[in-house]
Amino acid sequence: MVSSSRSDASLVIIAKPNHSSSWRNNKLALLAVSVPSMGAAIGFTALGAWPILPFAGAELFALAAALYYVNWKLEYRHVITLDEQTVSIDKGHYAPKRRWRFARDQVALAITPEKHPWEGPGVTVHGKEETVIVGEFLNRDDCLSLVALLREELLVRTHGPIRRIKI
Structure with missing residues (x-):
């Protein structure tokens, strides 16, 4: 742009590069993915399958890190005066x-x-x-x-x- x-x-x-989504929308998308994922992980943990919980947390952390990195890269700009x-x-x-x-x-x-x-x-x-x-x-x-x-x-x-x- x-x-x-x-x-x-x-x-x-x-x-500056074109943005497909703002940081606020990325956080809302992360929330939309994390609620069912963590809900299922907590449910399986309650049934005794506790190894699922750390993997679900790691998955969400990786997604959050990727979204943050992409948003950070898209904030790069050149200002020519x-x-x-x-x-x-x-x-x-x-x-x-x-x-x-x-x-x-x-x-x-x-x-x-x-x-x-x-x-x-x-x-x-x-x-x-x-x-x-x-x-x-x-x-x-x-x-x-x-x-x-x-x-x-x-x-x-x-x-x-x-x-x-x-x-």
């Missing part, structure tokens, strides 16, 4: 973990064509010394909207496969 907001002097673009002097890119889950800052006149956009029609193009912002890949988790439509937003603001200096030269 790509969203943008423009103020007088800057443009903020937020790119373009103002008159600088371009900054922040990457992180709930807060920025990595930050890049480029001078506006020294930054360019590199677009790598997609390998398959379902994929989106690769988008890279590069300055004199560093290169930052943005939006690698986006689907094709979202990636194309990110490219359209960035093309309005930045020069496209490379449109094709990026080749690494080893010396």
Whole structure:
């Protein structure tokens, strides 16, 4: 999902993965699964089949851990801020973990064509010394909207496969 907001002097673009469900809905789904599972496990424990209870608990713990991990991965985002002097890119889950800052006149956009029609193009912002890949988790439509937003603001200096030269 790509969203943008423009103020007088800057443009903020937020790119994040699509969510199929919120954390609240995941907790409700976990509750819906755990009530009958634990009910059956407690029932079998009352009948003397106590080894079922730890397995039911382990199963629910594994499901909760998987739901939490997927939700955590879907909170990842790229925040690209373009103002008159600088371009900054922040990457992180709930807060920025990595930050890049480029001078506006020294930054360019590199677009790598997609390998398959379902994929989106690769988008890279590069300055004199560093290169930052943005939006690698986006689907094709979202990636194309990110490219359209960035093309309005930045020069496209490379449109094709990026080749690494080893010396």
